[in-house]
Each structure stands twice: as structure tokens, then as C-alpha cells.
Amino acid sequence: MTGRPAAGSRAACAARPGLIDRHDLVAALDRAAGKQVTIISAPAGSGKTSLLQAWAERAGQQRRIAFMSVRPGQHDAQLFWLALLGAVRVATGGAEPPPAAPGFNGQAMVDKVRSELAASGGPFVLIIDDLHELSSAEAAGQLTALLTSLPPGVHAVVATRRDLPLRLHQLRLAGELAEIRAAQLRFTENETRELLSAAGLTLPDPVLAMLHQRTEGWAAGLRLAVLSLDGNPNPERFVAEFSGNDRTVAEYLMAEMLDRQPPEVQRLLLRTSLLDQGQRRAGRRTPRWSPTSSTPSTAAARATPPLPGRPRSSARASCACCATCRPISPGPRSPGSCRSR
Numbered sequence: 001m002t003g004r005p006a007a008g009s010r011a012a013c014a015a016r017p018g019l020i021d022r023h024d025l026v027a028a029l030d031r032a033a034g035k036q037v038t039i040i041s042a043p044a045g046s047g048k049t050s051l052l053q054a055w056a057e058r059a060g061q062q063r064r065i066a067f068m069s070v071r072p073g074q075h076d077a078q079l080f081w082l083a084l085l086g087a088v089r090v091a092t093g094g095a096e097p098p099p100a101a102p103g104f105n106g107q108a109m110v111d112k113v114r115s116e117l118a119a120s121g122g123p124f125v126l127i128i129d130d131l132h133e134l135s136s137a138e139a140a141g142q143l144t145a146l147l148t149s150l151p152p153g154v155h156a157v158v159a160t161r162r163d164l165p166l167r168l169h170q171l172r173l174a175g176e177l178a179e180i181r182a183a184q185l186r187f188t189e190n191e192t193r194e195l196l197s198a199a200g201l202t203l204p205d206p207v208l209a210m211l212h213q214r215t216e217g218w219a220a221g222l223r224l225a226v227l228s229l230d231g232n233p234n235p236e237r238f239v240a241e242f243s244g245n246d247r248t249v250a251e252y253l254m255a256e257m258l259d260r261q262p263p264e265v266q267r268l269l270l271r272t273s274l275l276d277q278g279q280r281r282a283g284r285r286t287p288r289w290s291p292t293s294s295t296p297s298t299a300a301a302r303a304t305p306p307l308p309g310r311p312r313s314s315a316r317a318s319c320a321c322c323a324t325c326r327p328i329s330p331g332p333r334s335p336g337s338c339r340s341r
């Protein structure tokens with residue numbers, strides 16, 4: 001049982017054709033639903049929304065589900081809460097929430113949402129996608145209050161591109177917080193094969209393995225590769241050359257990351273990436289997909305704030321040991337993950 005997306009939220013509930021079944025992750029979400037809150041934290045294009053859609057829309061889903069996507073650049077606490085209340089009411093069959101009005105009382109809104117969730121009866125899941133778009137500290141604090149005091153039978157799933165200061169440590173200590181991160185969302189080699197085969201493509205095993213390595217199982221990168229491979233007369237060469245410099249990858253990152261930065265940040269990133277170009281011309285050997293490389297797409301990758309507790313350099317650490325590894329995914333990499341050593 002799934003609620004329709006709230007008015008003003010992105011259409012996020014309809015199951016999309018062409019999604020491959022990621023049953024291990026769906027099962028992980030099922031297990032996580034036994035806790036109070038699940039956080040899915042992974043970079044752009046990791047497959048967070050697709051997974052949530054697949055989980056929410058699968059046949060036999062017994063839970064009532066409210067699905068909301070935070071609007072891009074949402075900085076208004078009241079609008080955030082009205083959208084959330086709207087998503088809950090779509091799922092419960094309640095009336096449309098009132099329009100925004102002066103004198104917004106955040107605590108009263110948290111209480112209202114909590115009591116409507118409590119009255120929903122039966123297992124209920126509140127999914128909040130794209131929470132990284134919320135820039136209101138006030139709303140984030142109010143959301144923490146809700147997430148840490150959900151009524152029995154209510155589970156919340158929050159998906160975000162980066163960790164947010166939600167102060168959920170008490171839930172973590174109590175064993176009530178489940179977390180799914182980039183490493184778990186990476187496509188396995190088998191899933192990569194399935195994705196290709198769903199598009200009517202097959203690759204020899206070593207080429208498939210190389211594609212998987214180049215993309216690091218990054219869902220969006222694999223999807224872009226599949227689109228480029230379709231009808232490509234020389235798939236092996238394409239995969240060998242597929243990298244962060246690939247036009248489709250660059251365009252994706254431009255659209256998803258750089259374009260969303262404020263103009264002054266865009267200017268700074270593009271200016272410093274030109275600086276890097278000068279350094280490269282001066283003979284410095286730089287891996288193609290590193291925080292210091294010159295493509296706009298890597299400037300975009302750098303635009304992703306570092307995860308809390310992690311220095312910026314490792315938040316987008318690239319292959320520092322060689323120029324051949326050339327991973328394309330925008331996420332954090334573990335030290336020593338270079339497979340070409």
C-alpha cells in the first residue's frame with residue numbers, strides 16, 4: 001500500500017520499467033524496517049531513489065507508505081513540513097494540508113505529524129528522499145525531534161547524498177538506526193551483467209569486469225555506459241576508454257552537481273580547475289579523475305561537501321597511485337582500493 005507523491009514533490013513512486021531487481025538490498029530494507037529509522041547515505045546516482053521505489057512499489061508490500069522528495073534548495077521549514085504532512089495525508093487518505101501562513105510553529109507541526117502517524121493504524125513507513133536538499137537548520141532540528149520519537153509501528157527512511165547533522169546517535173546506541181551506504185549500493189558484477197542484459201547487451205567476462213571496475217559499480221555510471229554501448233561497434237574499446245572524462249559522465253555530473261551549486265561556488269570551482277589545467281601543462285602528472293584534475297565534471301565532484309568527520313581530500317579521494325585506474329564514480333573511495341596495483 002503506497003501513498004502517491006505529495007503535490008509539489010517529484011513523482012517518485014511509480015515503479016520504473018528497466019530497473020533490475022536488487023533483492024539483497026530490498027531484503028536489507030525489509031530488515032531495517034524493524035528499527036525506528038533507516039538512513040541511506042550515498043553520492044548522486046548511487047541508486048538510492050531507484051531502490052526506494054522498487055521497495056515501496058513491490059508486489060505484496062504490506063506497509064502503508066508516504067513518499068516525499070525534498071524540493072531542490074528547500075530552505076523554508078514551513079514548506080518542508082507542509083510537503084511532509086501532505087505526503088502522510090496522501091498515504092492515509094487525509095485532507096490536503098493548509099497553505100503556508102505566517103506564524104509557523106515547528107513544534108506544533110511535529111506534534112501534528114506524529115499524531116497523524118500514530119492514528120494511521122498498522123505498519124507505516126515515511127520515506128524522505130533527497131534530504132540533502134534541505135538547508136533549513138530549523139527544519140532539520142524539528143525532523144530530528146520527529147525521527148527520535150516516532151510512534152510504535154512507524155518506520156522512517158531518509159535518503160541523502162551526504163550525512164547531515166541529524167543527531168541520531170541515541171537511536172544508533174539503542175540499535176534503532178539502520179544505515180545503508182555507498183559501498184552497499186554499488187552494483188556487483190552480477191548486477192552489472194543483469195543491467196546489460198536487460199538492455200539486450202552482453203560483454204565478454206573480462207570486458208564486463210573492466211566496466212565494473214571503471215564504474216566501481218556506480219549505478220548512474222553503469223547506466224550511462226549502457227546507453228553508450230548500445231549499438232557501439234567496438235564495445236571493448238569503449239569500455240577501455242570509458243572514464244570520468246567521458247562526455248556523458250561529465251554531463252551527468254554537471255547537471256546533478258555543479259549546476260546546483262550557487263554561482264559563486266561554480267565560479268570558484270571552474271576557476272580553480274583551470275588553474276589545475278595550467279599545472280598539468282607545466283608537467284605535473286595528475287590522475288584523470290582526481291580532485292585536482294581539470295574536467296568540469298571533477299570540479300563538480302569537488303563541489304560535493306565532504307562527509308562529516310572525513311577530510312575533504314578523502315571525501316573524494318581519487319586513485320592517487322596511478323593514472324590507469326580512473327574510477328568514474330563521485331563517491332568516497334577507500335584508501336588502497338586501486339585494483340591496478
Ligand SMILES: Nc1ncnc2c1ncn2[C@@H]1O[C@H](COP(=O)(O)OP(=O)(O)OP(=O)(O)O)[C@@H](O)[C@H]1O
Nearest residue numbers: 018019020043044045046047048049050219220223
Ligand atoms: N536497480 C536499478 N536498475 C537499473 N538501473 C538502475 C537501478 N538503480 C539505479 N539505476 C540507474 O542509476 C541511475 C541513478 O539512480 P538513482 O536516481 O536511483 O540514484 P540516486 O542515488 O537517487 O541519485 P541522486 O542522489 O541524484 O538522487 C538511475 O537513473 C538508473 O538509470
Ligand SMILES: [Mg+2]
Nearest residue numbers: 048049050129
Ligand atoms: Mg535520488
